[in-house]
Amino acid sequence: MTAPTTPLLVVDDLRTVFHTARGAVRAVDGVSFTVARGETLGLVGESGSGKSVLGRTVMGLIATGATTTVTGSVLLDGQDVHGLSRGRRRRLWGPEVAMVFQDPMTSLNPVKRVGTHLTETLRRHLDCSRAEARDRAVDLLRQVGIPEPARRLRQYPHELSGGMRQRVVIAIALACDPRLLIADEPTTALDVTVQQQILDLLGSLVEERSMAMVLVSHDLGAVAGRTDRVQVMYAGRTVESGRTRDVFAAPRHPYTEALLASIPQLDAPPHTVLRAIEGTPPDMARPPAGCRFAPRCAVRHDDCAGAMPALVPLSMPLSVGSPAASYDREVACHHPTTSAAFAAPGGPDGR
Amino acid sequence: MLAPDTRAAHPRRTLLLTGLPLLVAGLALAGWAFTTEVVVTIVRMLLLAAGVLAAIAGLGKVAHAVCGRAVDVVLWLGIGWLTFILGAAILAPWLPLGNHDDAVAGLTAPIFAQPGDGYLLGTNNYGLDVFSRAIHGARTSILVALLAVLIGTTVGGLVGMVSGFVRGTTDRLVGIVSNSLLAVPPLILLIALGTVLDPSVRSIAFALSLLTIPSMVRLARANTITVAEREFVLAARALGASRMRLLRREILPNVVLPVLSLAVVMISVLIVAEASLSFLGIGIQPPQPTWGNMIAEGQGGVMEEHPYIVVVPSVCLFLTVFSFNLLGEKAQARWDTRSAKL
Ligand SMILES: Nc1ncnc2c1ncn2[C@@H]1O[C@H](COP(=O)(O)OP(=O)(O)OP(=O)(O)O)[C@@H](O)[C@H]1O
Ligand SMILES: [Mg+2]
Numbered sequence: 001m002t003a004p005t006t007p008l009l010v011v012d013d014l015r016t017v018f019h020t021a022r023g024a025v026r027a028v029d030g031v032s033f034t035v036a037r038g039e040t041l042g043l044v045g046e047s048g049s050g051k052s053v054l055g056r057t058v059m060g061l062i063a064t065g066a067t068t069t070v071t072g073s074v075l076l077d078g079q080d081v082h083g084l085s086r087g088r089r090r091r092l093w094g095p096e097v098a099m100v101f102q103d104p105m106t107s108l109n110p111v112k113r114v115g116t117h118l119t120e121t122l123r124r125h126l127d128c129s130r131a132e133a134r135d136r137a138v139d140l141l142r143q144v145g146i147p148e149p150a151r152r153l154r155q156y157p158h159e160l161s162g163g164m165r166q167r168v169v170i171a172i173a174l175a176c177d178p179r180l181l182i183a184d185e186p187t188t189a190l191d192v193t194v195q196q197q198i199l200d201l202l203g204s205l206v207e208e209r210s211m212a213m214v215l216v217s218h219d220l221g222a223v224a225g226r227t228d229r230v231q232v233m234y235a236g237r238t239v240e241s242g243r244t245r246d247v248f249a250a251p252r253h254p255y256t257e258a259l260l261a262s263i264p265q266l267d268a269p270p271h272t273v274l275r276a277i278e279g280t281p282p283d284m285a286r287p288p289a290g291c292r293f294a295p296r297c298a299v300r301h302d303d304c305a306g307a308m309p310a311l312v313p314l315s316m317p318l319s320v321g322s323p324a325a326s327y328d329r330e331v332a333c334h335h336p337t338t339s340a341a342f343a344a345p346g347g348p349d350g351r
Numbered sequence: 352m353l354a355p356d357t358r359a360a361h362p363r364r365t366l367l368l369t370g371l372p373l374l375v376a377g378l379a380l381a382g383w384a385f386t387t388e389v390v391v392t393i394v395r396m397l398l399l400a401a402g403v404l405a406a407i408a409g410l411g412k413v414a415h416a417v418c419g420r421a422v423d424v425v426l427w428l429g430i431g432w433l434t435f436i437l438g439a440a441i442l443a444p445w446l447p448l449g450n451h452d453d454a455v456a457g458l459t460a461p462i463f464a465q466p467g468d469g470y471l472l473g474t475n476n477y478g479l480d481v482f483s484r485a486i487h488g489a490r491t492s493i494l495v496a497l498l499a500v501l502i503g504t505t506v507g508g509l510v511g512m513v514s515g516f517v518r519g520t521t522d523r524l525v526g527i528v529s530n531s532l533l534a535v536p537p538l539i540l541l542i543a544l545g546t547v548l549d550p551s552v553r554s555i556a557f558a559l560s561l562l563t564i565p566s567m568v569r570l571a572r573a574n575t576i577t578v579a580e581r582e583f584v585l586a587a588r589a590l591g592a593s594r595m596r597l598l599r600r601e602i603l604p605n606v607v608l609p610v611l612s613l614a615v616v617m618i619s620v621l622i623v624a625e626a627s628l629s630f631l632g633i634g635i636q637p638p639q640p641t642w643g644n645m646i647a648e649g650q651g652g653v654m655e656e657h658p659y660i661v662v663v664p665s666v667c668l669f670l671t672v673f674s675f676n677l678l679g680e681k682a683q684a685r686w687d688t689r690s691a692k693l
Binding site: 059061066090091092093094098099101103106107108109110111112120121124125169172173175176 | 519581582583585586587588589590591592593596600601604605
């Protein structure tokens with residue numbers, strides 16, 4: 001056991017390169033972050049920005065192989081995930097770290113009963129009897145808010161609604177009490193009312209179990225108010241990170257600002273035009289030179305296409321009243337935005 | 352309101368009224384064509400076929416009227432035939448059947464007795480009972496085909512699954528071997544094996560299984576690749592399942608149905624292959640009967656004199672192969688969307 005003061009997860013300069021027929025796809029290109037015990041980190045970015053690949057590489061599901069190269073390091077509770085043997089790494093999955101997948105329609109085996117999914121995992125990791133596993137499974141289903149858990153155990157995935165299935169997926173992920181839960185867009189495939197319920201459920205489960213969570217989403221709005229910190233990704237790189245409250249109050253990267261502007265605000269006057277971000281994310285096999293966001297950036301300067309901006313710590317702005325030492329905030333931009341965001345009306349917390 | 356009832360009853364009655372006469376007339380025509388001596392053989396055959404088709408069409412209408420919805424009577428007739436022939440084949444040793452393979456005892460029996468004269472389907476040139484031989488022949492033919500399919504499905508299915516799951520070098524090697532097997536014409540392969548192996552049920556089954564393995568490998572491999580890419584396999588891996596476990600618990604249950612549907616179709620192919628081998632004299636040896644060597648008894652002018660010698664095993668072969676094919680196709684349409692689309 002490492003001292004509880006060390007972070008649970010330390011990711012350092014992680015890079016995932018897929019060698020494809022079209023050339024090297026740098027899906028994750030130098031990402032670093034830490035997650036403290038019990039902390040919730042939001043990982044936000046558009047479709048294709050490498051969030052899923054990052055999540056899977058952090059777990060070690062994607063590792064160096066015939067067509068993939070992973071460099072950098074991932075320390076999970078002090079263990080170097082990519083330095084472990086395949087068997088040892090496999091033993092982390094379940095009790096140390098677990099994942100909730102995007103689409104509950106495809107992440108459950110259609111020919112296996114809900115109960116089998118749960119008891120198999122339980123019995124494999126906890127070495128318990130059939131009856132004990134069943135009792136625990138019922139208990140888990142109850143914890144994720146599934147009514148009549150005993151009956152659900154005997155059902156097949158297709159007999160459940162999308163929201164119920166995602167609850168089952170969450171229950172399976174929680175079966176071995178992981179310290180870290182990676183939720184990869186857990187609500188994208190669900191309809192809006194159910195999205196809120198699932199996010200609230202995840203929030204309360206994380207709190208009850210003092211589990212750490214990486215909540216991946218393409219929606220800043222889903223992350224606001226539910227995470228301690230956010231990290232905004234663009235084309236495989238981090239463009240901005242900081243405490244959720246600070247980032248929402250004062251986005252410093254034009255991309256974050258644009259993402260924020262595309263969230264509908266309840267208190268905005270009617271008929272306010274939502275600003276979508278022009279253009280599409282770059283082809284990861286041929287990323288543009290310099291700042292990768294430059295071709296789509298509204299406040300582009302001439303030097304933006306020249307050098308790639310490094311991720312640099314920001315000093316505390318005067319208008320945010322937090323002590324200087326705890327202001328951990330980074331941005332990768334040659335010309336971070338300032339005034340506009342500070343003066344912007346509308347709730348700083350997004351909701 | 353009575354209207355819906357009468358409307359529902361009316362087409363039922365018409366169905367019954369057209370179906371029953373069609374069935375009876377068809378059966379009568381077929382029966383007459385089968386026994387009559389008045390017209391030449393070719394016309395008799397045509398009339399017989401027409402009668403059977405009419406009877407099936409009539410039966411379809413009657414079944415529709417009785418069940419209240421369209422029924423696939425051909426499929427049900429096929430299932431009925433398979434139940435009969437499989438049941439008879441399994442129970443053959445305990446049924447009161449005539450002498451099927453004891454040539455010495457056959458010396459005292461009439462040879463080439465016509466069907467009916469004390470022998471349901473007549474006797475052959477050794478005085479052996481053709482009906483009994485057809486049933487015992489079914490036993491051998493179906494046993495050989497089932498054994499071969501069992502071997503082929505197990506070996507081919509496992510190899511295909513593993514090769515589709517691990518990919519890489521293993522997959523390439525398996526591909527080369529199974530493509531080479533596919534490149535050899537099956538009959539030549541069988542004849543070559545037939546000259547080396549002794550003609551027992553076991554070795555014929557082994558030789559025939561070589562025919563099924565390559566296509567089984569292909570099907571299992573293709574299905575495995577599709578299933579392995581699905582997210583639930585990744586999800587199971589993310590919960591710490593070993594590769595062995597992924598194969599057994601996640602992939603196998605999703606691959607087994609398409610593979611079994613192909614296996615049913617394979618049975619009919621292998622029954623034909625076994626019959627061809629035995630017909631050529633390199634399969635099961637007489638006097639042990641199989642449909643193939645029973646048909647071969649018609650060679651050398653026998654068939655012209657005593658057509659039933661060939662007709663009985665041929666009809667059995669035809670009906671069995673036809674029924675297995677029907678069943679296999681239904682199974683594939685239901686469970687194997689990949690090959691059904693091909
Ligand atoms: N196995 C692979 N081989 C090659 N390229 C890949 C592979 N997996 C992902 N990529 C590429 O990596 C990039 C990032 O993909 P990723 O799935 O991580 O995006 P994402 O941010 O999760 O998007 P979404 O919101 O759609 O889930 C994409 O351009 C994708 O094409
Ligand atoms: Mg994704």
